Amino acid sequence: MSLNRRRALKLLAAVPVVPAALRGEAAAAQDGTPVASPGASPVASPGATPGASPAASPSVSLPPLAYTGSLNWYQFGYTPGGATAASQLADQAVAAFQQANPGVTVNIVGVPFEGGQQTLDTALAAGGSDAPDIFRIASDRLVKYAAENLAAPIDPFLTDADRADIYPNVLAGVAYEGQHYAWPLWVPPVGVYLNPEIFAEQGVELPGDDWTFDQFRQAAQTLTFEREDGTQVFGFAAAIQPDIINVWAFLYADGGEVLSQDGSTYTFDSPQAVSGLQKLTDLAVTDAVTPPEFGNQMLADVIAAFKDQKALAMYLGASGDIATYVAENIPFEVRPMPIGAAGEHVTVGGLGTFAVRRQDDQARVEAAMRFGRFLTSADVAAAVPGYFLAPPARQSIPIDPANAAMRKFGEMVPFTRLMPQTPAWGQVSAAVNAQIQAAVTGAVPPEEALSIAGEEVTPLLEQG
Amino acid sequence: MARALPIRSARTATPSRRRARWRRWLPGYLFVLPSTAMFAIFLFGPVIWSLLLAFQDASLTQREWTGLDNFRGLLDDRVFRKALRNTALFAAVTVPVNLLVALVLAGLMKPLAARWQTFFRAAYYLPAVTSVVILATVWRWMFNPRFGAINQLLDLGPVPWLARPNLALWAVILSAALTIPAAGVVMYSAAMGSIPGDLYEAAGLEGAGPVRQWWDITVPLLKPTTLYLVVMYTIWAFEVFERVYIMTGGGPAYATTTIVQLIFDTGFRDWQYGVASAQAVVLFALVALAAAVQFRWLRSDVQY
Numbered sequence: 001m002s003l004n005r006r007r008a009l010k011l012l013a014a015v016p017v018v019p020a021a022l023r024g025e026a027a028a029a030q031d032g033t034p035v036a037s038p039g040a041s042p043v044a045s046p047g048a049t050p051g052a053s054p055a056a057s058p059s060v061s062l063p064p065l066a067y068t069g070s071l072n073w074y075q076f077g078y079t080p081g082g083a084t085a086a087s088q089l090a091d092q093a094v095a096a097f098q099q100a101n102p103g104v105t106v107n108i109v110g111v112p113f114e115g116g117q118q119t120l121d122t123a124l125a126a127g128g129s130d131a132p133d134i135f136r137i138a139s140d141r142l143v144k145y146a147a148e149n150l151a152a153p154i155d156p157f158l159t160d161a162d163r164a165d166i167y168p169n170v171l172a173g174v175a176y177e178g179q180h181y182a183w184p185l186w187v188p189p190v191g192v193y194l195n196p197e198i199f200a201e202q203g204v205e206l207p208g209d210d211w212t213f214d215q216f217r218q219a220a221q222t223l224t225f226e227r228e229d230g231t232q233v234f235g236f237a238a239a240i241q242p243d244i245i246n247v248w249a250f251l252y253a254d255g256g257e258v259l260s261q262d263g264s265t266y267t268f269d270s271p272q273a274v275s276g277l278q279k280l281t282d283l284a285v286t287d288a289v290t291p292p293e294f295g296n297q298m299l300a301d302v303i304a305a306f307k308d309q310k311a312l313a314m315y316l317g318a319s320g321d322i323a324t325y326v327a328e329n330i331p332f333e334v335r336p337m338p339i340g341a342a343g344e345h346v347t348v349g350g351l352g353t354f355a356v357r358r359q360d361d362q363a364r365v366e367a368a369m370r371f372g373r374f375l376t377s378a379d380v381a382a383a384v385p386g387y388f389l390a391p392p393a394r395q396s397i398p399i400d401p402a403n404a405a406m407r408k409f410g411e412m413v414p415f416t417r418l419m420p421q422t423p424a425w426g427q428v429s430a431a432v433n434a435q436i437q438a439a440v441t442g443a444v445p446p447e448e449a450l451s452i453a454g455e456e457v458t459p460l461l462e463q464g
Numbered sequence: 465m466a467r468a469l470p471i472r473s474a475r476t477a478t479p480s481r482r483r484a485r486w487r488r489w490l491p492g493y494l495f496v497l498p499s500t501a502m503f504a505i506f507l508f509g510p511v512i513w514s515l516l517l518a519f520q521d522a523s524l525t526q527r528e529w530t531g532l533d534n535f536r537g538l539l540d541d542r543v544f545r546k547a548l549r550n551t552a553l554f555a556a557v558t559v560p561v562n563l564l565v566a567l568v569l570a571g572l573m574k575p576l577a578a579r580w581q582t583f584f585r586a587a588y589y590l591p592a593v594t595s596v597v598i599l600a601t602v603w604r605w606m607f608n609p610r611f612g613a614i615n616q617l618l619d620l621g622p623v624p625w626l627a628r629p630n631l632a633l634w635a636v637i638l639s640a641a642l643t644i645p646a647a648g649v650v651m652y653s654a655a656m657g658s659i660p661g662d663l664y665e666a667a668g669l670e671g672a673g674p675v676r677q678w679w680d681i682t683v684p685l686l687k688p689t690t691l692y693l694v695v696m697y698t699i700w701a702f703e704v705f706e707r708v709y710i711m712t713g714g715g716p717a718y719a720t721t722t723i724v725q726l727i728f729d730t731g732f733r734d735w736q737y738g739v740a741s742a743q744a745v746v747l748f749a750l751v752a753l754a755a756a757v758q759f760r761w762l763r764s765d766v767q768y
Binding site: 297434 | 732
């Protein structure tokens with residue numbers, strides 16, 4: 001095979017017409033969410049522009065490290081010499097850490113988003129002095145590293161202040177079999193991007209944060225129209241791909257859960273989940289407020305319809321898109337997911353984390369843990385302005401008040417449902433999304449689709 | 465009367481002959497050593513290793529011998545069966561279409577002047593030097609239901625070719641079938657050029673028209689080339705990945721998932737290297753079987 005998935009995306013990104021969005025899609029896998037990982041964005045989000053100073057930091061006074069020597073930090077998208085804004089931020093973070101810990105030198109090893117995951121996995125499996133001591137990983141892949149004894153539990157290094165500071169749902173998102181396996185960095189929840197100009201064009205008032213699904217549906221219907229120049233505008237769209245969970249927010253909004261809390265049982269065949277999928281299907285099949293290609297629409301195409309063609313009123317996305325829209329002066333608004341049958345705000349999201357490699361040298365592990373904690377804490381926010389490019393995982397780190405969209409995403413963090421930890425997550429996600437595709441294209445009724453997905457998922461969970 | 469050589473002298477002669485032979489062959493062995501070593505280390509070794517992995521429960525760090533379990537699992541794997549069907553259908557349609565298109569185009573080029581043949585060969589070869597990723601991206605745009613060229617040309621309205629499970633694979637197949645098979649055109653063209661002209665002259669004198677000459681002379685004499693192209697196109701078709709990945713991502717609902725994509729996902733997304741290797745072994749067996757049938761069907765001793 002001459003072309004792997006990452007390489008395909010890299011080559012695609014070289015095509016001028018599909019630029020940033022696909023690079024974002026490649027990055028998205030890092031946080032388990034489909035939309036651009038903010039950490040991968042070459043443009044710092046305004047949500048983290050200089051001036052965002054941390055509030056009450058739960059900084060604790062830690063004893064000097066026993067370890068002296070080097071640490072290897074494998075970082076996606078890093079290029080030496082500060083070639084990108086994200087690389088500059090990484091360099092600054094390292095400088096601040098080394099200043100606070102004079103005996104430790106951090107080597108940043110840049111791995112590309114395209115194919116970099118295999119590089120990281122190989123380096124971890126190979127071990128040795130060049131192996132990663134600390135690495136970025138999305139929480140939905142984390143459990144595989146924990147199950148293979150490649151990631152070390154952070155619990156011995158997790159202070160009470162850390163536990164109180166990290167959002168409880170976020171901390172739970174890195175837990176596996178009673179232990180926590182990574183330092184949570186940030187949470188890009190899924191929200192609704194709105195084009196205010198299309199709302200104004202149709203005389204539809206922008207919704208409030210507490211809008212319901214019925215209001216959303218009515219807006220989508222009104223915002224689906226043909227302009228005088230023949231341009232067809234659609235009320236709603238979202239990407240549905242094997243590793244993209246954005247539309248699951250509809251199923252969760254009605255009370256659905258993909259798996260039981262312990263990750264052992266498939267539960268997306270519940271009446272609540274079926275109800276959510278029925279609503280999503282109705283938008284496409286009954287209301288026809290989605291583009292005809294909905295169901296297998298690529299994320300890049302969704303963003304292009306919103307940003308370039310101005311032919312999409314609303315779509316589901318995470319905070320990573322903000323930077324692009326601000327940079328290109330694209331008008332947009334962000335709202336939480338409409339409230340569904342569950343009667344409360346619910347959304348889904350990814351979680352970017354730093355994991356530490358399990359190894360025999362405990363002093364080195366401790367140093368890597370110290371670095372991981374620093375990279376996710378208010379300390380790094382204070383030392384490196386603009387470091388956090390998505391809503392932070394800690395409550396003590398504020399978001400720039402001037403960035404309303406990022407603040408909106410930040411407000412979603414407490415009710416963001418992170419995906420359950422199971423080593424088979426990749427297969428679970430692919431199986432469920434395949435059947436959601438079948439349902440929204442009208443090929444299979446929602447109830448049957450989620451039942452078929454269950455038939456595929458259940459054996460995977462039983463295998464452990 | 466012949467006299468047998470003394471045993472001693474035969475014994476003493478053999479080592480010297482061996483040394484002479486060794487001196488004669490050594491440079492040759494040294495010349496092929498680097499490529500043989502590279503082949504063994506980077507191709508043959510991994511293939512053997514992959515074969516062994518197919519009988520193990522292998523993840524990133526752990527391995528356990530499980531015999532035929534991975535192959536038994538594939539029998540029950542609905543997605544694998546779907547991927548097999550998709551790949552087989554893709555190959556079954558694209559291979560003959562590509563061969564036919566190549567044969568016809570090469571036949572049409574044959575009567576042209578040499579410079580025009582060169583021009584068309586170069587023109588037809590362009591797709592071969594263009595990345596499949598680029599081609600697939602263009603095809604994805606062409607199949608876009610709202611502004612794609614296909615719907616505009618056919619005036620069918622917004623048909624979502626790539627978003628409907630019953631259409632998506634056929635759209636991908638169509639994109640492959642409509643991409644000019646550059647290698648086939650060039651090889652057929654070269655092969656046609658080497659067919660002696662007196663065969664056609666003789667056939668003409670006997671009253672055979674151009675179609676009869678093409679069917680009774682050109683096509684049979686191209687069998688060695690056809691065999692090569694059939695085998696190669698079958699291998700390429702069974703290995704299809706980039707085109708599908710770019711155009712549909714394997715969806716919707718596994719409608720376009722192919723074996724190689726499944727191998728990639730199983731290995732690098734799921735870390736199930738044993739299962740991925742078993743899938744690869746099945747793919748290898750299918751391709752080998754297809755090649756064997758094709759050799760048996762198309763083999764010939766054509767000489768001219």
